[in-house]
Amino acid sequence: MTIHETARIEAYAAQEPGASLAPFDYEPDALGPNDVDIQITHCGICHSDLHLIDNDWQTSTYPLIPGHEIVGTVAQKGALVSHLEIGARVGVGWQCGSCFSCEWCDRGDENLCAQTVATCVGRPGGFADRIRVDGRFAFEVPEDLASEVAAPLFCGGITVYSPLSQHARPQSRVGVIGIGGLGHLAIRLAKAMGCEVTAFSSTAAKEEEARAQGAHHFVSSTDDRALKGQSESQDLIISTVNTPMDWRRYVNALRPDGVLSFVGALSEPLTIPTGLLLARRRSLSGSPIGGRVAMRQMLDFAARHGIGAEVEVLPMSAVNQALDRLRRNDVRYRFVLARG
Amino acid sequence: MTIHETARIEAYAAQEPGASLAPFDYEPDALGPNDVDIQITHCGICHSDLHLIDNDWQTSTYPLIPGHEIVGTVAQKGALVSHLEIGARVGVGWQCGSCFSCEWCDRGDENLCAQTVATCVGRPGGFADRIRVDGRFAFEVPEDLASEVAAPLFCGGITVYSPLSQHARPQSRVGVIGIGGLGHLAIRLAKAMGCEVTAFSSTAAKEEEARAQGAHHFVSSTDDRALKGQSESQDLIISTVNTPMDWRRYVNALRPDGVLSFVGALSEPLTIPTGLLLARRRSLSGSPIGGRVAMRQMLDFAARHGIGAEVEVLPMSAVNQALDRLRRNDVRYRFVLARG
Numbered sequence: 165m166t167i168h169e170t171a172r173i174e175a176y177a178a179q180e181p182g183a184s185l186a187p188f189d190y191e192p193d194a195l196g197p198n199d200v201d202i203q204i205t206h207c208g209i210c211h212s213d214l215h216l217i218d219n220d221w222q223t224s225t226y227p228l229i230p231g232h233e234i235v236g237t238v239a240q241k242g243a244l245v246s247h248l249e250i251g252a253r254v255g256v257g258w259q260c261g262s263c264f265s266c267e268w269c270d271r272g273d274e275n276l277c278a279q280t281v282a283t284c285v286g287r288p289g290g291f292a293d294r295i296r297v298d299g300r301f302a303f304e305v306p307e308d309l310a311s312e313v314a315a316p317l318f319c320g321g322i323t324v325y326s327p328l329s330q331h332a333r334p335q336s337r338v339g340v341i342g343i344g345g346l347g348h349l350a351i352r353l354a355k356a357m358g359c360e361v362t363a364f365s366s367t368a369a370k371e372e373e374a375r376a377q378g379a380h381h382f383v384s385s386t387d388d389r390a391l392k393g394q395s396e397s398q399d400l401i402i403s404t405v406n407t408p409m410d411w412r413r414y415v416n417a418l419r420p421d422g423v424l425s426f427v428g429a430l431s432e433p434l435t436i437p438t439g440l441l442l443a444r445r446r447s448l449s450g451s452p453i454g455g456r457v458a459m460r461q462m463l464d465f466a467a468r469h470g471i472g473a474e475v476e477v478l479p480m481s482a483v484n485q486a487l488d489r490l491r492r493n494d495v496r497y498r499f500v501l502a503r504g
Numbered sequence: 505m506t507i508h509e510t511a512r513i514e515a516y517a518a519q520e521p522g523a524s525l526a527p528f529d530y531e532p533d534a535l536g537p538n539d540v541d542i543q544i545t546h547c548g549i550c551h552s553d554l555h556l557i558d559n560d561w562q563t564s565t566y567p568l569i570p571g572h573e574i575v576g577t578v579a580q581k582g583a584l585v586s587h588l589e590i591g592a593r594v595g596v597g598w599q600c601g602s603c604f605s606c607e608w609c610d611r612g613d614e615n616l617c618a619q620t621v622a623t624c625v626g627r628p629g630g631f632a633d634r635i636r637v638d639g640r641f642a643f644e645v646p647e648d649l650a651s652e653v654a655a656p657l658f659c660g661g662i663t664v665y666s667p668l669s670q671h672a673r674p675q676s677r678v679g680v681i682g683i684g685g686l687g688h689l690a691i692r693l694a695k696a697m698g699c700e701v702t703a704f705s706s707t708a709a710k711e712e713e714a715r716a717q718g719a720h721h722f723v724s725s726t727d728d729r730a731l732k733g734q735s736e737s738q739d740l741i742i743s744t745v746n747t748p749m750d751w752r753r754y755v756n757a758l759r760p761d762g763v764l765s766f767v768g769a770l771s772e773p774l775t776i777p778t779g780l781l782l783a784r785r786r787s788l789s790g791s792p793i794g795g796r797v798a799m800r801q802m803l804d805f806a807a808r809h810g811i812g813a814e815v816e817v818l819p820m821s822a823v824n825q826a827l828d829r830l831r832r833n834d835v836r837y838r839f840v841l842a843r844g
Binding site for chain 1: 608613615616618736760761763766767768769770773774775776777778779780781782783784785786787788789790791792
């Protein structure tokens with residue numbers, strides 16, 4: 165299949181904050197020497213897409229084309245792209261650009277680059293038939309991973325893989341707060357790393373599912389007595405939620421040298437007595453997606469252990485139905501839009 | 505000189521919260537097989553001693569004998585003490601006991617042991633002619649360090665050495681908040697480690713002194729514009745203060761992967777937007793004193809670089825004068841009490 169450089173891209177866009185998506189086509193910028201055109205087959209839906217549609221972060225521009233858990237095949241490439249062949253199956257996540265010249269880029273932590281470019285912030289995303297992006301942020305999907313379960317790895321997967329990769333060892337006890345799109349991947353990855361995994365969720369009904377994902381323990385996050393009982397039990401706790409919680413309980417659930425890592429910003433500032441940090445040399449940290457080295461490691465690791473997301477696949481034409489259900493948290497655990 | 509096991513110890517004690525110290529003598533517990541008797545020559549005064557005298561932490565028992573920056577010579581030792589000879593010059597800091605059987609003790613992080621014993625909490629401290637303590641927490645003072653400048657290393661020194669040892673590399677840019685007993689040692693140690701050092705202080709008059717200690721830069725912590733200008737400038741910031749500050753400014757002053765480490769508990773809980781942590785994968789941490797491995801490393805390192813505390817030496821009989829002046833922060837930078 166040949167895509168002409170001038171072909172318009174068929175997408176779904178919100179025309180204003182909070183709007184439903186409607187078909188929208190646009191002409192991409194000229195293919196740069198490092199760019200690839202990806203013929204999209206699948207795109208996951210992340211909660212961030214809702215925030216972008218709603219302009220919750222005051223960074224959105226309209227028409228807004230969401231979508232940053234993209235899988236497809238390389239249809240065209242710029243003159244400098246040597247690592248990908250036409251037809252290669254690749255994925256693109258939240259980040260699609262960086263300066264490639266700062267110390268963070270040089271050491272493979274492009275996610276820390278101050279010039280980071282987000283795939284669907286100020287530029288068109290993956291709810292479309294095609295996307296033109298910097299090929300250095302397109303990663304080959306390992307053969308063993310089906311496209312629909314691989315797509316969510318490119319944002320949800322790397323987001324929880326990064327703090328695991330930084331802080332967890334196979335001997336670690338790892339807690340995961342929130343068993344949704346990110347949390348279920350965190351459980352699967354931590355289990356595969358050899359860790360002892362505890363799921364924290366406000367939804368009692370998720371206990372069985374969390375255990376099926378690989379959690380060894382389940383703790384109700386609304387049961388204060390149970391939370392208290394977790395004192396000094398975890399080496400790493402990854403929080404995938406953004407709602408107010410009694411964070412002192414979770415800091416207190418850290419063992420010495422333990423880390424509480426936030427992979428999403430809380431809606432309210434965090435208030436913590438520093439004595440809780442001092443007592444056992446605990447840390448609070450934040451982890452934003454992951455760099456290109458981590459992305460490749462994560463894909464290798466996921467393929468080796470047969471880890472993809474638990475997905476519900478809908479045709480891309482049903483994007484509004486999927487978004488509506490996601491707003492109600494009616495998804496187990498990730499929607500992936502597929503093109504016909 | 506021979507000390508009989510039954511000789512009473514001559515000390516200075518507060519009889520009730522906030523009281524001046526008065527001479528007080530007591531009979532020590534029997535010499536245990538791991539114990540040493542130390543004939544005290546010097547004892548530093550730490551802010552914690554004031555907190556203990558005042559029972560600020562509700563852990564004090566009276567009569568209270570403060571003092572946990574102790575240097576002296578081994579006068580007697582139990583049957584199992586093989587690492588110290590009679591007459592050895594040793595020091596004891598905040599910690600004088602741990603369980604020696606948990607994983608933290610096993611790996612040399614006794615400061616993280618849940619059974620930690622503090623030198624002058626619930627037991628008599630070093631404002632005295634002698635102390636009987638577990639010899640495993642008595643460390644030989646390197647020959648090159650004079651006793652009076654070494655004494656403060658056993659609490660103030662190890663407290664700031666630990667986060668430096670954990671988080672700083674020679675290439676690091678290290679900020680130190682508060683240029684007092686702990687802060688001036690942090691500057692000296694960080695400078696000797698090869699780091700680029702920035703002193704943050706509310707006292708403009710301390711600029712010259714901070715630079716003399718080794719700081720490359722000085723920033724007024726009351727100049728909000730100057731603080732803002734420090735955005736993404738530091739890899740590690742060690743806070744030695746306990747007063748409310750605009751902590752968002754300091755978190756924002758961290759470079760990617762930077763750590764803000766509190767070595768003393770703040771008087772009020774810390775409130776931080778988690779987005780500031782996420783943005784650059786920053787961390788907040790607390791560091792309590794240091795284990796026995798770190799203590800030995802710190803002493804070696806300090807001796808190699810000729811680093812002791814800047815002290816004002818007073819006779820131990822002037823302890824109340826020293827405490828009064830310390831309450832007014834009238835000290836550059838550490839009082840050390842000397843015996844006869």
